[in-house]
Amino acid sequence: MTSTDEPGPHLPPPPGRAPKAFPARPPSQAAEAAVGLLESVREDLSAVSLPLALPGVDKARQDARNAVAQLDDYILPRYRSLDAPLLAVVGGSTGAGKSTLVNALVGHPVTRSGAIRPTTRQPILLHHPDDAGWFEGHRVLPTLSRIRGTISTEPLPASRAGATPDAEAISSLVLVADAAVPQGIALLDAPDVDSISDDNRRLAGQLLAAADLWVFVTTANRYADAVPWKLLLNAASRDIMVAVVLDRVPQEAEAEVSADLRALLKQEGLGGAGLFIVRETYLDDLGMLPPESVEPLRSWLRELAADSAGRSEIARRTLNGTVRALAGRVGAVAQAVQEQERAAATLRSDARDSYRDAVTRILDATKDGALLRGEVLARWQDFVGTGEFFRTLEQNVGRLRDRMGAFFRGEPMPAVRVEVAIETGLQAVILDEAANAAEETDQRWRSDPAGRQLLGTEDLSGTSQGFADKAAAEIRAWQAALMELIRTEGQGKRTQARWLSFGINGLGAALMIVVFSMTAGLTGLEIGVAGGTAVVGQRLLEAVFGEDAVRRLAQTAREDLHARCQRLLQAEQQKFLDRFPDGAPDTAQVLAGHAAALTRLADQA
Structure with a gap:
């Protein structure tokens, strides 16, 4: 895949197709009222000032910033277009094999994978060509500029596929139209949640907060790491649908490791998460997994994409859980403001x-x-x-x-x-x-x-x-x-x-x-x-x-x-x-x- 730097909403269409525009359905009165409330919340949160050095103020400031970002990136866009495709963010720890998994799901290298860390600097969003209109504008993740990526006519190895790692382009989103992605769902290959790069970690958190569902990738020897579990618990608080991919599992340890991971998920309130096992195997010359190793996950995504009622239910469930979590965050910021007012008084x-x-x-x-x-x-x-x-x-x-x-x-x-x-x-x-x-x-x-x-x-x-x-x-x-x-x-x-x-x-x-x-x-x-x-x-x-x-x-x-x-x-x-x-x-x-x-x-x- 190659990319062209053409940021903004005016992107070239995928080869041979004109992008379709997808105006949101006329909002109901209840939806209009909800959007009005959310816009007021965003305006007042943006104006919050916590100038005094009180205990916990750094967290409160970050909570306020994160809440505003999530309103912009996910909550308001989703309320305005409930029928938009689901955004499935593929995230996880460093070296878990996220990019390799994404390549396997579409059947050819589209995002870079390899041993150099961090590999994914620019997030890549894969969508069906007929869904291009939903993502080429700034409906979701409006702070990220758009770069239209194209699929190479000759297959490139995974070590050379995707966007060239560019630390300067960390604030851009590479869009790739690929017919192998089922219509109604988009895949977003995100940076590592525990990356050595501060910018990468922040961007990974921002992308996960904008997800309708999360494909969490971990490995047999890192599935209990603290950082990804912190994000998993955040997902549980949002009631977001989570699919857990346990990657590179030795066949002899599959039963033991998968049983332990299921127990951990259940213990933390994520017992309903789907668990997909990818056994330890060799990659081919292009750096690709065998197609059958990811077939259960690919089939699950296709079934999900084909079920419009199911997609709508997932979108509403995640949105509702996110709004509930937002209420708690706004309440915590309100308490922090009150403490500031008392100290200032x-x-x-x-x-x-x-x-x-x-x-x-x-x-x-x-x-x-x-x-x-x-x-x-x-x-x-x-x-x-x-x-x-x-x-x-x-x-x-x-x-x-x-x-x-x-x-x-x-x-x-x-x-x-x-x-x-x-x-x-x-x-x-x-x-x-x-x-x-x-x-x-x-x-x-x-x-x-x-x-x-x-x-x-x-x-x-x-x-x-x-x-x-x-x-x-x-x-x-x-x-x-x-x-x-x-x-x-x-x-x-x-x-x-x-x-x-x-x-x-x-x-x-x-x-x-x-x-x-x-x-x-x-x-x-x-x-x-x-x-x-x-x-x-x-x-x-x-x-x-x-x-x-x-x-x-x-x-x-x-x-x-x-x-x-x-x-x-x-x-x-x-x-x-x-x-x-x-x-x-x-x-x-x-x-x-x-x-x-x-x-x-x-x-x-």
Whole structure:
């Protein structure tokens, strides 16, 4: 056999024939509903993201990929065309004689066999010429390109037959039309399931997942190998029809070996599998088995192909079992997604808790008098005057107003210096607490494998670039809002003259001092620290607006500062939260619903 590289659906017809097109029968309403469900399952499985390094996540990722591939390769195509020919995949262990068996079934070398491993690199699909239309398009195995193979006019030995081994063409499917293949069934010679090539093993698994029935080839000395049995058990879970070929069996050991293999099959739930014995024998000059050695299997395949009702029953049985197995796989992926969501929620909670605690510490620092030390206290004392000012304060509020008003009208700059000192001190507190929150979050995440994976090698334990400028801008915006609050409060005719006489900056500075000296008590304005320093600001404001108004102004200013600090640190915590990829929040629930719907679909079938 020779081959021509003509991938895609536009293949040349077999010599002397025009390929027939086989449109699927109009689907029933139930079939349309099933296809709609399966397409939704495929779409949602394709979108599954399992980014966190949790136990078992690699298997869950592989399960999701395999489920999508099987939907594309087998389940959806079979639902759309239940009357298509059966696809019998010939698979098995390395050196089991799969290609030799396929050649014997058609009566001449069509696929390469020999001692070099792996022999089968490109899978070869043999079909009856009248069935060409079912396979030349991408109805099944759509990810594999098509290459049309032709049968050589002169018989080639099996060591030279078939496609030339080509590691670069592992993603292609060689199609060969041969009248020796009974119409209604196709044979696919697959790579070794335990090949030394990773690509070959993956492709073998993909082909077996697309099979309507599996011809499993093993040998007298390898029939108990673990790898093929794992795939056999997978076939049992799909309720797929399996024909087991026990190859190269010495005549003297036939009874013992076949009895042991039958017992193993029955033990693993495959007691209904057909067992065909191929005795150890010599190959002819072309590398062919004697025709009579495979006659029982050839007759079984022909009878199967001739029975349209039987073929339909096999197709439906395998499809139904595959859908049921898919339901379990989708359910397992749903559980994995749920575990990811729980782990992500824990990591998000760690970040939010750290930054929420940082906001609390910032606010505590603004109401316990801590900011009324150092530079802020010095600038405020420069602003209000000397100790003599404090001694006369209680005697005459009016005199306080006059002195303050004269002070403001003559030299307003000290009030501005108070604002700047407050901005600098508050910014330092915010930067320090934001850095603490980042370090705490980084430590929590790195103590968790999932968090370590999300962080990678990037260091997020400090504040973000530009955060200091953002904090300063937010403080200035708060100060401006506080000034506007005073203007709004002083709109009445009685208070307007007073606050104008003191100046907006002076009253603003006084209100900031009051805000930073009030405790968390709910029963009114209390002075926490700095003694007379805070009393001056409070009495000044009360002289202009009254005690109730001052309490209200201070509370409003504090709530505004709280909200701004929250927004500032919430934005800063996003550098952690943005490590999570986007995903639908209800993915686990949707997939669990799909699993239940697939189970119902299998039950109804």
